[in-house]
Amino acid sequence: MKPALGPKEWRSLFTPEGKFYDGGVKLLKRVRNGGVEPSIRAEVWPFLLGVYSLNSSEAEREAIKAHNRKGYLLLRKHCLRKNNKESVDDHITSEEENPCVILEQEMQDKTGKAIPENQADESLCSSSSRDEDESEKSDVTDVEASRDDVASVDQSSVEDEEESMPLPKYSNTGGNIETETKLSKIARPVKSARTVEDFETWQRIIRLDAVRANNEWVSYSPSQAAVTREKAIESASAVCLKDYEHLEAHRIHHASRLVAILEAYATYDPEIGYCQGMSDLLAPLLAVLEEDDEAFWCFAGFMRKARHNFRLDEVGIRRQLNMVSKIIKTKDFHLYRHLEMLEAADCFFVYRMVVVMFRRELTFEQTLSLWEAMWAHQAARRAGITRSSWRKLQLGAPPTDDLLLYAIAASVLEKRKLIIESYSSMDEIIRDCNSMAGQLDIWKLLDDAHDLVVTVQDRIE
Amino acid sequence: MAHRVDNEYDYLFKIVLIGDSGVGKSNILSRFTRNEFCLESKSTIGVEFATRTLQVEGKTIKAQIWDTAGQERYRAITSAYYRGAVGALLVYDITKKLSFENINRWLSELRNHADSNIVIMMVGNKSDLNHLRSVQEEEGQALAEKEGLSFLETSALEALNVEKAFQTILSDIHQIISKKALAAQEAAGSGPPTQGTTINVADSSGNMKKGCCST
Numbered sequence: 001m002k003p004a005l006g007p008k009e010w011r012s013l014f015t016p017e018g019k020f021y022d023g024g025v026k027l028l029k030r031v032r033n034g035g036v037e038p039s040i041r042a043e044v045w046p047f048l049l050g051v052y053s054l055n056s057s058e059a060e061r062e063a064i065k066a067h068n069r070k071g072y073l074l075l076r077k078h079c080l081r082k083n084n085k086e087s088v089d090d091h092i093t094s095e096e097e098n099p100c101v102i103l104e105q106e107m108q109d110k111t112g113k114a115i116p117e118n119q120a121d122e123s124l125c126s127s128s129s130r131d132e133d134e135s136e137k138s139d140v141t142d143v144e145a146s147r148d149d150v151a152s153v154d155q156s157s158v159e160d161e162e163e164s165m166p167l168p169k170y171s172n173t174g175g176n177i178e179t180e181t182k183l184s185k186i187a188r189p190v191k192s193a194r195t196v197e198d199f200e201t202w203q204r205i206i207r208l209d210a211v212r213a214n215n216e217w218v219s220y221s222p223s224q225a226a227v228t229r230e231k232a233i234e235s236a237s238a239v240c241l242k243d244y245e246h247l248e249a250h251r252i253h254h255a256s257r258l259v260a261i262l263e264a265y266a267t268y269d270p271e272i273g274y275c276q277g278m279s280d281l282l283a284p285l286l287a288v289l290e291e292d293d294e295a296f297w298c299f300a301g302f303m304r305k306a307r308h309n310f311r312l313d314e315v316g317i318r319r320q321l322n323m324v325s326k327i328i329k330t331k332d333f334h335l336y337r338h339l340e341m342l343e344a345a346d347c348f349f350v351y352r353m354v355v356v357m358f359r360r361e362l363t364f365e366q367t368l369s370l371w372e373a374m375w376a377h378q379a380a381r382r383a384g385i386t387r388s389s390w391r392k393l394q395l396g397a398p399p400t401d402d403l404l405l406y407a408i409a410a411s412v413l414e415k416r417k418l419i420i421e422s423y424s425s426m427d428e429i430i431r432d433c434n435s436m437a438g439q440l441d442i443w444k445l446l447d448d449a450h451d452l453v454v455t456v457q458d459r460i461e
Numbered sequence: 462m463a464h465r466v467d468n469e470y471d472y473l474f475k476i477v478l479i480g481d482s483g484v485g486k487s488n489i490l491s492r493f494t495r496n497e498f499c500l501e502s503k504s505t506i507g508v509e510f511a512t513r514t515l516q517v518e519g520k521t522i523k524a525q526i527w528d529t530a531g532q533e534r535y536r537a538i539t540s541a542y543y544r545g546a547v548g549a550l551l552v553y554d555i556t557k558k559l560s561f562e563n564i565n566r567w568l569s570e571l572r573n574h575a576d577s578n579i580v581i582m583m584v585g586n587k588s589d590l591n592h593l594r595s596v597q598e599e600e601g602q603a604l605a606e607k608e609g610l611s612f613l614e615t616s617a618l619e620a621l622n623v624e625k626a627f628q629t630i631l632s633d634i635h636q637i638i639s640k641k642a643l644a645a646q647e648a649a650g651s652g653p654p655t656q657g658t659t660i661n662v663a664d665s666s667g668n669m670k671k672g673c674c675s676t
Contacts, residue, residue: 352506
């Protein structure tokens with residue numbers, strides 16, 4: 001293991017205008033091989049996750065940051081309106097008691113110029129199959145009316161067209177759509193009458209997962225760990241979080257941040273919405289990034305690739321399991337045959353590792369190191385850093401979008417002897433994989449994964 | 462390949478734990494197999510399982526319990542694991558009406574994907590939260606009767622009725638299998654008793670205890 005990228009070296013990578021001297025190649029190389037020191041993670045991650053381009057200047061980044069912040073606030077506002085609507089529907093909260101109505105108003109005050117929402121609504125409705133706006137019109141109540149007033153005030157106060165901004169939406173640029181379309185044909189047609197989940201369902205499950213999030217992140221973020229109860233309760237009411245009475249202040253605060261960002265994401269990417277496991281991916285980001293808007297956009301960057309795991313049609317997860325299977329088959333046919341015999345060649349036993357990216361198997365710190373290496377690879381691919389320029393830096397393994405899958409395959413290959421000699425059913429492999437926690441050496445695993453990339457990538461991808 | 466070893470257990474029964482997210486499936490499992498409870502247990506991704514061997518009606522039964530993710534999204538992968546299950550604990554949360562209302566959806570899920578002879582038990586969990594109750598015990602009982610299921614309220618937190626729930630479902634399964642075996646024996650005239658079709662689980666799932674042959 002190489003030493004992690006530290007603050008001094010990090011600053012030395014930039015020109016006076018705040019651009020990378022070398023387009024970020026050295027950054028990615030360093031992160032790939034040694035990770036990032038905790039003190040600069042919050043600065044480095046937005047580059048790894050594609051929030052900022054590797055070619056951007058400091059001034060450009062400032063502009064993006066401001067724009068992103070505005071976009072995030074819009075998403076949050078949209079979520080709050082949905083919360084209000086639900087409160088009305090449930091007849092639980094009356095107008096004067098509803099903290100979210102008050103909060104929405106406060107938020108507008110704070111941001112100064114409010115953002116017109118009708119435009120945002122239109123853009124949501126066009127891509128959403130839900131007909132909530134229809135139903136919203138049909139049950140106009142006092143709260144509805146008061147909210148409409150607020151909205152109309154917004155509109156009149158923002159006559160200036162330039163201030164308007166559409167609700168941010170996930171859009172797919174690039175990616176592996178083609179592969180996935182091909183794959184969907186072989187995926188078994190079991191969709192049957194499964195119902196589509198709605199936003200309300202997501203909100204419920206998000207809160208459920210948020211209040212049971214653990215606190216292993218605490219030592220990585222002393223400031224968030226020291227949050228006062230008052231502040232924590234404030235952040236909880238900002239997202240209409242209840243059922244937290246049993247939690248300590250820092251966990252209430254953490255849960256509230258999870259809710260805020262996951263809800264915003266479900267609005268941003270309604271095709272995926274919320275799927276259990278996504279909170280596992282977000283929680284470490286929250287520990288490092290203390291501002292919600294920054295955390296959101298980093299998470300959105302992370303999800304560009306990860307979202308495929310959570311698709312309703314399961315095409316993404318099947319592609320990945322298929323690839324782990326192919327890596328094992330190519331590298332170790334004997335082991336593969338044994339897996340076939342146990343009816344485990346589909347590699348469903350690594351399902352959880354793929355979906356939450358080793359989060360359940362690794363410690364907090366190990367997870368961050370693995371993810372940083374993975375993000376560095378993906379950033380190199382995005383930036384078009386070629387195999388040859390990567391080689392010039394004496395990095396054996398070329399950049400890959402799928403480092404995680406190589407790492408998972410490596411962790412299975414490491415157990416080949418045990419699997420071949422002792423396991424006689426898939427159940428035993430599942431149990432083994434589900435109890436790997438704490439047993440993995442992350443840097444050895446990364447070395448093995450890189451070796452696998454070198455030896456089998458040409459035959460896999 | 463693997464054969465049943467009589468001195469380890471007489472039968473291996475595969476049971477699935479299903480129900481909405483957050484009703485306490487994983488904690489029922491950990492209470493039963495490890496006598497543990499964790500308030501902050503994470504959501505189950507896909508499926509996980511644990512086993513416990515116990516005595517039921519004088520037989521040694523190895524219960525292999527598969528815990529599944531509750532979210533709709535994971536239904537396709539979790540339902541694949543219904544195959545070979547001889548029992549299902551269908552869990553709802555007595556403080557969450559919706560999880561009770563969804564029982565019917567879960568039942569049709571089982572009818573579509575599980576063996577038609579699967580023994581189903583309905584479980585209303587979190588009975589320790591009586592002050593927050595939104596489903597009355599009688600409602601649960603009535604639905605269970607209507608659907609022909611056995612029923613219990615449990616508290617994984619207080620270790621209340623969890624053991625009893627598993628004992629009940631395992632002995633129900635055992636009785637059905639014994640009857641089948643007997644019927645098969647009668648049909649075949651004399652000869653050694655054969656195992657009923659339902660317990661092919663016991664044949665295919667292997668018998669090797671973890672560790673007994675390794676290293």
